[in-house]
Amino acid sequence: MQKRGIDFRQSDTFKWMNVFLEELKKRRKIALRMGELSDEFAHFSISPDVVKQLFLGKKELANIREDDFTISFSQKGVDMKIGIDIASLAYKKQVDQIILISGDSDFVPAAKLTRREGIDFILDPLWASIKPNLHEHIDGLRSNWKKLPAVSPQTEETQEH
Structure with a gap:
């Protein structure tokens, strides 16, 4: 697997969320409370289904793909x-x-x-x-x-x- 950086600011989800939050800010009687994500606790996790497949011998470590992981922020x-x-x-x-x-x-x-x-x-x-x-x-x-x-x-x- 090739190591590479991911710029989540370029994702469709990030772009949609920014448009969504900007629209909320324009609305009357809206109180928007935003947190800050901590890079310190950001991590990738392997999908539980993939872990199960590995333990059952249905998947090999060599066959792990990028989309078998998710990123978690706190x-x-x-x-x-x-x-x-x-x-x-x-x-x-x-x-x-x-x-x-x-x-x-x-x-x-x-x-x-x-x-x-x-x-x-x-x-x-x-x-x-x-x-x-x-x-x-x-x-x-x-x-x-x-x-x-x-x-x-x-x-x-x-x-x-």
Whole structure:
């Protein structure tokens, strides 16, 4: 396998996300909380399916391909900041509806608090599936933004599912 750098800023996903975030910033009554990705914790992981194939002898190490890996980034502290914002809005009765764009079940406590305060809590997970415990504590589930086809960040080719 040839070693090479990958500039994720050139990916269709990165470009789409920037357009999406710029559109959000232009909207009324939008609070956008952005984290920063840490290069320190970025890493590539081999797909669990590929690991299973290796252990079962269905795949050889020599046959590992670039698309057998995914990259993982970490960001810290953003969930807490959003949770505090949600709690503040709910307790001060400054809103009658909160729409959260996320699918992270770390927001279950914020969703529960919001609903206890009589505020509608709508979730837009951008077409991702969410865990049942999060679904249980929301008032609505909507994905209003255009769904992108799944792409490989390494090749930017549409993957077959």
